[in-house]
Amino acid sequence: MQQTTTKEEICQNWPSDIHIRHLMLCWYKRGVKATRASAEINEAYENGVSTRTIQRWFQRFQEGDFNLEDRPRSGRPQQIDDDKLVETNPRYTTSELAEILNCSRL
Template identity: 35%
Template sequence: MYCDSPQGDSARAVTADICAAFYRNVVYHSTVVRWYQRFEEGDISMKGRPRSGQLSALRARPKVTIHQLEMTLLCSQRTIIELGLWKLLSTWISHELTDSDKASRISVCDSLFPPHSDFPKDIEAGNERWVLCVKQTHHHH
């Protein structure tokens, strides 16, 4: 982007070039515009600027609606979802499991199965969903 900025290429053209070269919607036009503004200010470093603490604002008000969150963070619903946030029982939570969450799941499995069962040890607790699939076979006489 920095190489294209001094050449006079528009932010929209650069956005289209990047998306065509890598993947559809890999970068948004508004993001390229912000980078162009930084370049014009003389900031050519690739380091991100300090953030305004959006997640701390979310933790302070966990029962906020998605519309209120959009207004507070000045971003779209899609961006909120891409951050990996999910609303569960009217409280925003991260979709990622912590090591403590994973250990708790193993502990519950250990308490539910007989002491000599290897079943809980064979399951890795992670961000997966399990579905029981029962194949019924019909015997023809």
């Protein structure tokens, strides 16, 4: 009998962004082209990362920036701590969260 995998199990086993970025850095250091790195990563993790994303990271590495964290973004910083909100009640529905945050569910 074939065992089915739930969405939650898939998400728990999916690699983090940092994990994928470590893989990209490894491929970059080995001198592999972004297209091949994309193929290899996506073979291991279906739709794990786009070739364009790898090209952007390779460009960053080429510039000497090997920090694997996201760069700060422009614009107004987020004022709500999403993690803290969910920690208070992880079973909030999207409707309840929209009401709490005074925003649309979309």
